[in-house]
Every structure is written in C-alpha cells, then in structure tokens.
Amino acid sequence: QVQLVESGGGLVQAGGSLRLSCAASGRTFSSYAMGWFHQAPGKEREFVAAIKRSGGDSYYADSVKGRFTISRDNAKNTVYLQMNSLKPEDTAVYYCAAAQGTGLGLRVSRTYDLWGQGTQVTVSS
Secondary structure (H helix, E strand, C coil): CCCEEEECCEEEECCCCEEEEEEECCCCHHHCEEEEEEECCCCCCEEEEEECCCCCCEEECCCCCCCEEEEEECCCCEEEEEECCCCHHHCEEEEEEEECCCCCCCCCHHHCCEECCCEEEEEEC
16 A cells, blocks of 8 residues: 655745645555645635546646646656745645545545645745
8 A cells, every 4th residue: 555755845935936745655656646735724624636546637726727737757756846936825834635536626626535634835925
C-alpha cells in the first residue's frame, strides 16, 4: 500500500512561491491519480489540483488556476505542487492524496483512498 509524506510548506510573503512535494512509498505509485487539497482553520477541506496516473491530464480549482501547477514524476514516486503568486487566502494545511479510481471525480475528496499528514503553508500580507 502507498504511504504519502508531504514536505515543502512554510512561511512566505504574499507574491512569493513555494513548491510542495509528496513522496510516496511502495511500487504502485503510477497506478494512482494524485490530488492536492487544503484546509484552512474552521473550514472544510477543499480541492486544489489533481493529476491523472500518466500525468497527461490535470485539473485545478478556479482559485488557483494560472498560479499553481501540479506535476508528477513516476520514476521518483513524487507529486509536486508549484505555487506562485501566493496570496494570504492560500494559507492552509495542504494534503496530498492518492486515488485508485476516479470515483466521484478527482475534485471530490471522497474519491481518494490515501492521504498524507499535511504540511502548513502560511502566506503573510
């Protein structure tokens, strides 16, 4: 079974950039679609971005489109989230997740079978 570990979070000023990484253990990483979600204090977990198994198709929340880029390297068992032009409202805990099927769609958290522990991203104004 795949286990997920996020890294790369931190404190950054508005307008800055961060790159999150999610390293997966196990030999079946390429069989999972991958997603990023975030959760701000007092709010529900929200979809950020997702990428299919081959990396050929990706999807974004409207709030991050044009600023964030999801990518994956199946040889390194890693998925990335490049975050540019960060805004204070991007502040949240960011989670990566793995889905064996598309289920309800890759924008829906219930589609995902596995979750990482999360990494904090804080954007100061």
